Amino acid sequence: MSELKVKTMADCLANGETPEILFWVGCAGSFDDRAKKITKAIVKILNKVEMSFAVLGTEESCTGDPAKRAGHEFLFQMQAMNNITVMNGYGVQKIVTGCPHCFNTLKNEYPALGGNYEVIHHTQLIQQLINQGKLKVEGGNFKGKKITFHDPCYLGRANNEYEAPREVIAKLDAELVEMKRSKANGYCCGAGGAQMFKEAEHGDKEVNIERSEEALALEPAIIAAGCPFCNTMMTDGVKHFEKEESVKVYDVAELIAQAADL
Amino acid sequence: MQFGITNVIFLVLLGVTGFVAFKKYASLIRNIRLGKDLNRNDRLGDRLNVLLRVALGQSKMVVRPVAGIFHIFVYVGFIIINAELLEIIVDGVFGTHRAFSFLGPVYTILINSFEILAVLVILGCLVFLARRNVVKLKRLNMKELVGWPRNDANIILITEVCLMSAFLIMNSADWYLSTQVSKFPVVVKEFGLEHYAHSGVSENAFLLSPWISGWMPGINYIVYIERFCWWFHIIGICGFIMYLPYSKHLHILFSFPNVFYSNLEPKGKFNNLESITNEVKAVFDPSFTPPADAVPGKFGAKDVSDLTWKQLLDSYTCTECGRCTSVCPANTTGKLLSPRKIMMATRDRLEEVGRGLDTQGPDFKDEKSLLHDYITPEELWACTSCNGCTEACPVNIDPLSIIIDLRRYLVMEESAPPSELATVFANMENNGAPWQFSPADRLNWANEN
Numbered sequence: 001m002s003e004l005k006v007k008t009m010a011d012c013l014a015n016g017e018t019p020e021i022l023f024w025v026g027c028a029g030s031f032d033d034r035a036k037k038i039t040k041a042i043v044k045i046l047n048k049v050e051m052s053f054a055v056l057g058t059e060e061s062c063t064g065d066p067a068k069r070a071g072h073e074f075l076f077q078m079q080a081m082n083n084i085t086v087m088n089g090y091g092v093q094k095i096v097t098g099c100p101h102c103f104n105t106l107k108n109e110y111p112a113l114g115g116n117y118e119v120i121h122h123t124q125l126i127q128q129l130i131n132q133g134k135l136k137v138e139g140g141n142f143k144g145k146k147i148t149f150h151d152p153c154y155l156g157r158a159n160n161e162y163e164a165p166r167e168v169i170a171k172l173d174a175e176l177v178e179m180k181r182s183k184a185n186g187y188c189c190g191a192g193g194a195q196m197f198k199e200a201e202h203g204d205k206e207v208n209i210e211r212s213e214e215a216l217a218l219e220p221a222i223i224a225a226g227c228p229f230c231n232t233m234m235t236d237g238v239k240h241f242e243k244e245e246s247v248k249v250y251d252v253a254e255l256i257a258q259a260a261d262l
Numbered sequence: 263m264q265f266g267i268t269n270v271i272f273l274v275l276l277g278v279t280g281f282v283a284f285k286k287y288a289s290l291i292r293n294i295r296l297g298k299d300l301n302r303n304d305r306l307g308d309r310l311n312v313l314l315r316v317a318l319g320q321s322k323m324v325v326r327p328v329a330g331i332f333h334i335f336v337y338v339g340f341i342i343i344n345a346e347l348l349e350i351i352v353d354g355v356f357g358t359h360r361a362f363s364f365l366g367p368v369y370t371i372l373i374n375s376f377e378i379l380a381v382l383v384i385l386g387c388l389v390f391l392a393r394r395n396v397v398k399l400k401r402l403n404m405k406e407l408v409g410w411p412r413n414d415a416n417i418i419l420i421t422e423v424c425l426m427s428a429f430l431i432m433n434s435a436d437w438y439l440s441t442q443v444s445k446f447p448v449v450v451k452e453f454g455l456e457h458y459a460h461s462g463v464s465e466n467a468f469l470l471s472p473w474i475s476g477w478m479p480g481i482n483y484i485v486y487i488e489r490f491c492w493w494f495h496i497i498g499i500c501g502f503i504m505y506l507p508y509s510k511h512l513h514i515l516f517s518f519p520n521v522f523y524s525n526l527e528p529k530g531k532f533n534n535l536e537s538i539t540n541e542v543k544a545v546f547d548p549s550f551t552p553p554a555d556a557v558p559g560k561f562g563a564k565d566v567s568d569l570t571w572k573q574l575l576d577s578y579t580c581t582e583c584g585r586c587t588s589v590c591p592a593n594t595t596g597k598l599l600s601p602r603k604i605m606m607a608t609r610d611r612l613e614e615v616g617r618g619l620d621t622q623g624p625d626f627k628d629e630k631s632l633l634h635d636y637i638t639p640e641e642l643w644a645c646t647s648c649n650g651c652t653e654a655c656p657v658n659i660d661p662l663s664i665i666i667d668l669r670r671y672l673v674m675e676e677s678a679p680p681s682e683l684a685t686v687f688a689n690m691e692n693n694g695a696p697w698q699f700s701p702a703d704r705l706n707w708a709n710e711n
Contacts (some may be wrong), residue, residue, distance in 0.1 A: 006708040027695040036707040044706075051374035057705040061694030070683050071562060071669030073535045075690060077542040082694075085546070108328075113539065153648040158530025181589075184653055185325075188591040193647030197696050198682040200590045201644035204596030211591075 004043050008057040009090045019054040022087070022117075024106065027062050027230035034235065035098075035228035041257035042122050048262050049134045053096070068109065070194035075189050077113065080105075094118045096125045098253060100154035100227045101192070103182035106255035107159070121155055123165040123226050123252050130171055139173030140259045142254045145221040147174045149256075150211065150234060151186035152227035160163040160179050165252050172259050177218050187211050187226075190232035196229050212237020216247060223249045272354035272496070279500040286507040292618040297571035303525040309522050310622060312658070317521040322656040326585070329393075332386035336422070339383035340514065343429070346376050359457045360436070370467045377433060377470040380426045387426075394419075401584035407605040411510065411582050418502075418511045424508055430474060432491035434483045437471035446481050453485055511580040517657045520579040523572055524658040529649040532666060535561065562670025565631040566612045569667060570703045576659040577609035586651035586661060592644035599644035601651035601661035606666060607636035614631045633668050642669050642681055 012019050023046065029039040046053050087095075095117050097103050107119035108184030120128075129135040147169055155161050163185045169176050181187040190200065190207025200206055212234055215223045223238065225231045228251070235249045250258075302309075315321045320337065324330030352361040363369050394402045394415060402415075439458035443450050450456060466472075478484050506512055539560055540552035563569050586601035587593045593600050611632045618626040628634075645665045652660050673679045679687065686696045694701050 004708055006705075008705070022340060025704075025707075027697065030704045031695060031697055031699045036710070039396035041706055055705065055708075058701055061701070062690050062696060064507070064690070066686060066696050067690055068532060069666070069677060070686075071671075072668060072679070072687055073538050073561065073670055074674060075541070075687055076536050077534065078545070079599070079690065079694070081542050081546050104528075104530035108528050109534060112534045152531050153646070153650075157649045157653050159528050164563065180648040185589070186650075187589075188646045188650065190591060190646060193645050194683060195646050197440065197686040198643070198680050201599075201640055203592070207591045207595050209596050234611075243378045 004040060005047050006043055007054045008059070009054045009092075010057070010059065013090065017052070018091070019162075020052045020094065022090075022092045022095045023053045023055050024063075024095050024102050025055055025060060025097035026097060026102045026228070028232075029098050030060070032228060032232070034232060038098055038228055038231065038251040038253055041251065041253040041262075042096075043126050044257045044262040045126060045129070045135065045253060045260070048260065049129050056086060057234050061086075061104045063105040063110075065105045066194040066197060068105065069192070076109075080110055080113050080115065084110060084113055087115060087117070092117055094120075096120050096122055098122045098228065098251070100152040100158075101229070104154040104158050121161060121164070121226065123168055124161065125157070126253065126256055127164040130168065134178045135256070135260065137256055137259050139171075140261070142172040142174045142222070142255060142259055145172075145174050146177055146219065147172070147222045147224050148177050148179055148215050148218050149182070149224045149226075149252075150179070150189065150222045150230055151178060151182060152225065153186065153188050153192050155226055156186050157184055167226070168252050168256060169224055172255060174222075176218060179214050179218060181214065188212065189227075189230040189231035191233050192258045197231075206237075208233035208237045209240055212241065216241055216243055220247060222255070223247060224252055224255060225249060226252050266357065269355065269357050270553060272411060275500055276328060276351070276354075276499065279503050282504045283507065286504075289616055289620065290507055290512075292619075293612050294571050294574045294578065296612070297569050297574040298567075299544065300570040300572050302572060305526055308526050309524070312524050312526070313518065313522045316656070317518050318525070320656070321657075322654075325654075325656075328389075329583075332389045335379070335382035335386040336390075339379035339426070339566055341382070341384075342379055343376055344425075345372065346429075347499060350492070350499075354496060360440075373433065374467075374469050377430065377468060380430045381470065384423050384426045384430075387422045389421050391416065391423075401588040404584060404600070404602075406600055406606060407582065409582075411606070414509050414511070415582075417506075418509060421502060421505075424501070425495055428491040428495045428498065430470065432488055432495060433468075434471040434474035435488035435491065437468050438475040438478065439481070439488060442481065448486075449481050453482065455485060457487060458485075481485065483607045510580065510582050513579050513657060516575065516579040520575055523575065523657050525652075525660055525663075526570075526614065530650055531664075535670070537561070549590075560671065561674035562672070563664070563667035564633045564671045564675070566615055566670070569608070569632075569664060573608070573660070573664055573667075574612055576661075576664075577605050577612060578659055580605040580609065580659055581657070581658065583607060585654040585656065586659070587652045587675065589650040591646055591648060591650065597644040598638070599641045599665075601665075604637060604641070604661045604664055608632060611636045631670055637668060639672055640680065 001191055008021065025039055028035040061082055062079055063083065064076035067079065068076035093108055097106065100121060103119055103121045106117060130137060149165055149169060151162060166176060188207055189211055215234065223234050225234055231251055238244050238247050238249055309399055320334055323333050349362045353359055393399045413695060439455060443455050443459050478487060543550045560568065566574060582602055584602045590599060642665055647662060649662060652662055689696055689698050693699060
């Protein structure tokens with residue numbers, strides 16, 4: 001595996017460089033072992049196309065999404081103001097992130113607090129890179145395989161982005177199969193609204209089990225996700241049905257990094 | 263034209279209807295205005311667009327085709343048939359008969375479309391009754407609908423079937439009289455039916471009337487059938503108008519403003535509480551002074567008066583169709599949350615507060631609140647904030663915004679988040695991450711294999 005080339009905004013400032021884009025890694029992408037693989041896949045893609053980017057590293061802090069959605073507006077705004085102060089200090093213009101929750105918060109909720117950036121999700125960036133011919137992808141391992149895409153609520157319904165991840169998956173020459181509940185009609189993985197961090201309320205079933213069952217009914221080789229939280233929830237669901245040998249859960253970035261042999 | 267006692271009775275009926283309806287609608291509007299200010303008068307073009315698509319165009323209804331198509335029958339029928347209602351009122355007030363029949367061929371087209379739509383409305387209502395009571399569709403038979411909501415639905419559907427039937431029979435009887443009276447000069451004279459002969463209505467002009475009137479008894483009875491149905495129909499309509507503001511069927515009026523004032527922002531964008539922004543700014547910049555007009559209120563919502571007028575309008579607009587609940591990941595996995603119930607609870611509480619204000623005056627206060635008495639924390643904490651409910655709602659109601667406002671009160675005023683979330687909040691404050699990891703380790707991934 002080739003070495004990852006990652007610079008921080010602080011490094012760039014010290015060297016007098018201005019990176020084209022800030023890669024917002026997010027808490028899951030920084031700390032969660034599974035999500036770190038997604039982070040690395042995104043970096044490999046950025047390295048491959050030689051995009052000038054930087055991360056905030058230790059200066060990054062949670063966007064405040066879970067606090068906001070759990071109702072702790074004060075904590076959210078404290079986090080947001082902190083992050084905005086840091087980013088404005090570096091003159092950040094454009095952000096890419098692998099987490100739809102960070103994406104939504106940075107894009108929609110930061111502007112009113114003084115943080116105005118162009119924010120894109122990594123699947124949108126990958127789509128652009130492919131369309132611009134900067135990134136070449138061939139089906140490889142995934143050619144002809146059945147892939148279903150699970151829409152993250154905060155990319156899809158919350159921000160109306162349904163096509164970018166699908167277009168990217170289409171480049172893999174795979175067979176994209178849709179679950180009955182997809183796109184605007186998609187079904188939550190169960191992690192949003194700060195549910196990731198608490199026990200689910202009492203019910204008959206876990207949300208991720210319901211969703212994984214729906215995905216597995218299609219007998220896919222791969223369940224593709226575009227969110228580290230969805231990834232965890234779907235992975236747990238696949239394990240619940242003891243299908244982890246035959247069905248893999250991958251982020252769209254991981255599929256591309258594998259197909260492009262990065 | 264004959265003006266007599268019947269016209270006086272008619273005018274009294276209209277007057278009573280107007281008075282009763284006016285009083286109730288005034289109280290509904292007063293209740294909605296108990297909500298907090300929210301500016302939704304921006305982006306007029308976008309608002310008209312969403313009104314055209316979602317309210318007039320029913321674009322979100324047809325997502326579910328069976329309900330969508332039959333709903334369009336009932337909806338178009340309701341709108342078009344109201345044109346004939348106008349004629350009934352003119353006739354009732356001035357003692358005319360078929361005042362608009364001078365329109366000739368246009369009138370023929372109008373009446374024919376009324377006849378067809380009346381049949382389609384009856385069909386639609388029968389299908390809806392069957393879905394509720396025979397097929398027992400899950401979302402139309404959930405626990406929050408037991409009692410009044412279920413009766414309300416059936417009452418209105420059965421009423422519509424009766425009204426439309428009366429309307430069709432009235433038209434048929436009238437067609438018979440208008441085209442056949444000339445053949446019965448003796449009866450016409452005896453019963454004073456001369457005014458039933460309209461200009462411009464030919465024997466073959468109508469599609470259904472000849473067929474239906476074929477089942478009716480002789481001419482001396484038909485006039486009673488016609489009059490009975492005429493009165494039945496107009497009294498029914500007046501009753502309907504008075505009943506409407508007490509019913510979930512209020513959506514036939516409120517959907518339009520409700521959709522016009524939709525949230526046009528991306529669904530994921532939650533509002534930033536301004537009172538908190540002022541405090542946070544003061545933390546970051548001690549020299550910051552909040553604007554003079556800033557009102558320090560409570561954080562989040564405990565009761566209906568802490569919600570915005572739009573959230574309250576949402577609650578009155580809710581038709582309890584349950585499309586929100588049927589897509590809710592919490593509800594469909596057996597958890598307590600039902601977005602529909604959130605809306606119903608908001609409206610029930612608002613009505614309760616309204617009644618209190620009516621009986622005890624503007625200083626009315628009681629011991630109850632929307633949060634806890636009507637909606638429990640368990641329901642609120644089951645929400646994944648996925649926006650499935652807002653996407654599914656055919657009239658752009660936003661139950662999620664109420665859920666979040668109530669959560670805000672629970673967390674910031676009552677300090678009562680679930681214990682795991684309290685830990686998450688502490689981690690975020692101390693480490694800048696929901697998990698207990700050191701911020702110094704944030705970039706470790708870059709050097710790990």
